[in-house]
Amino acid sequence: MTAQFVLPTLVAVALVCSMSLIDWRLHPRVALPVLSAAMFIAAAGLLVVLAGAATGFVLGPARSSSLLEWCRAIPLHHQVHPAAGVAALSALAVVGWRGAAVLRARRHAIGSVDADSRISVIDSDDPVAHAIPTRTGCVVVSTGLLSALAPAERRAVFAHERAHLHLGHHRYILLAELCVAAVPLMRPLADQLRHATERAADETAAAHVDDRTTVARAIGAVVLGPEMTGVPGLGGGSIPRRVEALLWPEREKLASRHVSALAVGIALTAGVAFGVQIHHFGELLDHLCNSTT
Template sequence: MIYAVWIPLLVPFLAAPAAGRLADALPPVRAVRLLVATSVGLALCGLLALALLVVPGATRFPAVSALGELVRPLSEAAPAVAVPLAAAALALLAGCAATVVRTVHGRRAEFHRAARTSGHADGELVVLHDSRPDAYALPGRTGTAGRIVVTTAMLRALDPAEREALLAHERAHLAGRHHLFTVAVELAALCHPALRSLRGPMAYALERCADEAAAPAVGDRRVVARAIGCAALAARAAGGSARPRPRAALAALAGPVPRRVAALLGRAAPRPRAGRAAAAALLACLVVSATAALDATSDLHSSIEVAQGEAPQR
């Protein structure tokens, strides 16, 4: 356990470079699935590693030792090392838990406020009278459809075909429940600082998913590419910033627009080898982290049996 327990805390730093290459090198749906699995898996392994670090130091206290029926110290490390290490790990766990709970509560409150604001509109489309071009998908509550929010300035900036492409893009976000993937990666990032770098590739991959879903819906990839480009140019020309969006919203203008347009037009060179290499690297990180966490858990269990005066089972 001495060495294995640290591996899940270090592996996320190795996953970040591979994640940056994944979104362009793999089909977007596969990239999204792999990024979500990697983020959540590495976060859970890291939290388990912190919990394992708490136990040896905690058993140095008589009350905890008696509760575990220990007849000898669980850790060979001196109390001056084991106890502060356990306290630091416990503080990190408590901080992660508090941050996650606070974030979830804040997002729910923000989402309900946004739902009340647009709840008076009929149908899926909410048109806001605003001089700044903007458009985004606002997910609905469980069991209800979401809303597509678009400003009057954005509608004026696009021709009818481009408007339909923009709406198809946002419908794809709602149909795919893409906000759930975003929330999963963001919560994972709260549990380990290195996982924050996966939020950018995840946002880009989700936009690519919506772009690819919108293309067959309107029947022309060039129209979707033109709609995204014109919408981005209109927003940039307007200057300033649009009214604040709910953080759960998924906007058509998110991510690097030139890369998205190039992918739609087929101008981005395919990189299957890079995609396979990046996917293999992320899967390797996940497997190594999970294996190390399980190995550390098994070692801790054996140590507890020894400390209880029992022979560890093999």
């Protein structure tokens, strides 16, 4: 496992992490596929390299024992230094742990509502409005949230959450969170993705209630209520920007075609680098297949 061997993945991860430094302001139509693809490429690239190093390290001693005959046939062109091997195994354990936490959270969220429930109103003063990605999709709101809003605003909230479900945003968010579990530096990209899903849902809600101001007012009424002010933001979905975009759509500063093309270009380049890395490992696998037949 020389540095050269893992170079393509390092390039891919570096490119995508550098994307994290920029607030791209991509249109949701572009943000959703491009950001999730970029994150996937970086995370998959890193995992492939870690798995390769860990496997090489583990197989090393196995080759010299008589227990695993077939292992002897694998030509390990790239010796894995024990330090690198241990580091790779540790990193994989950490990533696995973080990824399992994401999946566990998802299971809990889905398990918190009835499987066939499509709308669930809980008796609580706290403002709650979530879209739970069950098979049918469930919108959960609290009586506290409903009481803070006028009828038209309530319809806007329902429409917003329903839009998340119809547009399949939970898949993008799950993918993004799993990728961030592998490469924490990509958190800003996941936040930008989340913001894009919120803007898309806001626009759908605005079209549904036929009044952008109602959606903006609903956001304001929920967020500026006594429960929520002054609590550190959990990231994702810039609320002031959402309200501004609803009230003054002509003012929204979205990425130009050139900037969008740049984002696509960086993601594609990272993709090519990832492809090269896969090709390297493909060769290893090829040897493995040939030598065991």
